[in-house]
Amino acid sequence: MRLSKLFISLLAFGLAALLCLVAAYFSVRVIENNSIKEVRQELDKAALTWADVDSDGLQIFLIGTAPTEAARFDALSAAGRVVDASRVLDQMGVADTADLAPPRFSVEILRNDAGISLIGLVPASTDREALLSQVRDIADDPGQVSDLLEVASFDAPDGWADALRFSLWALEDLPRSKISVGADQVQITAMTDSDATRRKMESDLVRRAGDKVTLSLDLSAPRPVISPFTLRFLIEDGKAKFDACSAGTEEGRDRILAAANAAGLNEKASCTIGLGIPSKTWPQAAELAINALAEVGGGSVTFSDADISLLVPEGTDRGVFDHVVGELENALPEVFALTAVLPETPDEGEQGPPEFVATLSPEGAVQMRGRVAGALERQTAESYAKARFGSGASRMSARIDETLPASWSVRVLAGLEALAQLKNGAVTITPDTFVVAGDTGLVDANATIAQLLSTKLGEGADFDIKVTYLEKLDPTLGIPTPDECEAGIVEIIGNRKISFEPGASTFDSAAKDILDDIAELLKKCGDIPLEIGGHTDSQGRETMNQQLSQERAQAVLDALRNRRVLTASYRAVGYGEDQPIADNGSADGREANRRIEFKLVRPDVTEEDAESQDGSETETEADAEADAAADQNEETQEDEQN
Structure with missing residues (x-):
């Protein structure tokens, strides 16, 4: 009885062992067949049809006669992209060069x-x-x-x-x-x-x-750099014209001019093709804005980089205005910001005393309305406003009244100068009153405005200043240092990662939120020297990796620029696979090496600076090591760029 039980147990173990062997055999065969199939497909894809594949267990053999040594190396590289390179054994030969046709030199x-x-x-x-x-x-x-x-x-x-x-x-x-x-x-x-x-x-x-x-x-020949990138199209008294026109490409120029011709432009016009275009969708935005102006029937549309100002004629029907502006806002590409103005029609029966009103919005847009003394005075006020607040942010809708007092133009210019001390507010000028009201982030704004108006308006001038200092608007408070900005980016990214689609410079779905968060911080940091570095793993050719890393770094820079970050002092650098932070031999290591890094561009310390620092203070050993590391990092980056 005991012998039968023992026999049954041994038989069960024997069957289990046999099944394991059979399963292992078939598993190995499946791996072999799949490896052979995938390697052969990769060789065919690379036009290496002279090479064949065989296997022995997990080992992959490449056999055949390569036309050149370079072709043999290409076959090994192609197989290494599919299976682990340690599993690939080279059993290929190279054809005798005497039998080959001369190469293309x-x-x-x-x-x-x-x-x-x-x-x-x-x-x-x-x-x-x-x-x-x-x-x-x-x-x-x-x-x-x-x-x-x-x-x-x-x-x-x-x-x-x-x-x-x-x-x-x-x-x-x-x-x-x-x-x-x-x-x-x-x-x-x-x-x-x-x-x-x-x-x-x-x-x-x-x-x-x-x-x-x-x-x-x-x-x-180099194209001119246009800054700001400007376009201004007007329809006055039924006549259309360009005051300025810029385009980034010949195709974009043709689209803009075609839209202008459809809007009534009869005279010959040209667009300057130059560098500095804020978005590839510039021609589309210009086309939409010109079409909107034509639908209204008059007015002007002004582009300054990505800011658009649409000013329609006084008396335009409110319904038409709302419809056109709404359609335009919905159709414009995301990067563009539209400000549309419909001037109010004055009451002809009760005009009251003449006045000039200039309002400054929190976004920095200035609207001037009311009356000015003449065409020259209006042009002077508009030019002054553009110089102080930016050409794209200034809009003049004041009408000419030659009966105004002689001091009117002085009062208008003094009002615009006072308005520059505010973050938002208004200046209201009449023959008898002068009121400056609004919010500011400048502690001494009231004193500055009072001194200005006393000087400009003369002794005994009557003016009223209603300006409130708000600490949150103070430009000197709450601005992080460049080092704090660099550390803040690291903190924002944390365990997240700016990632891309495989082998491309297109962001994946998870990158948008990270870029939004980084952009919010960098808007507060201002004009800091920042390097956006792209890095890849070691898979693929080195030159392709370097190009891919450069394209990805540039994509990040473009994404920040599209989010209205000031990027004039930024630079995008692709380092390819040259600066790994982990082992490329593992999947986790390769994932870590595929990254975007943000670093401050620090100036080199000259000998004179070093001597000056030695004379004024003693550097600690830790500081010296940090400076040396920064200098070494900067030299490495410059060498790689070269």
């Missing part, structure tokens, strides 16, 4: 402020050292010449020497250029200082190339 010469780089494949007959010596003579700094050339043991094709010689001649006169050299063919893409220089350089290059070199040119 080419050199990419890149020149900019960071130096000159040579990338490509040259025949062995090319005197490489002589070539590099010539390039070093051309470079501003011989130490900034990067040699990334490879050599192949094939004869130089016809025309190669002429093309290379011509490219070096062109390189001397093109400090910002990309020159692609092939056999008897040269392609040049470069930036020149002006249109005149561009035309002269094109003529010289074509003449020098002659019949020996096939030349392709793409020379351009």
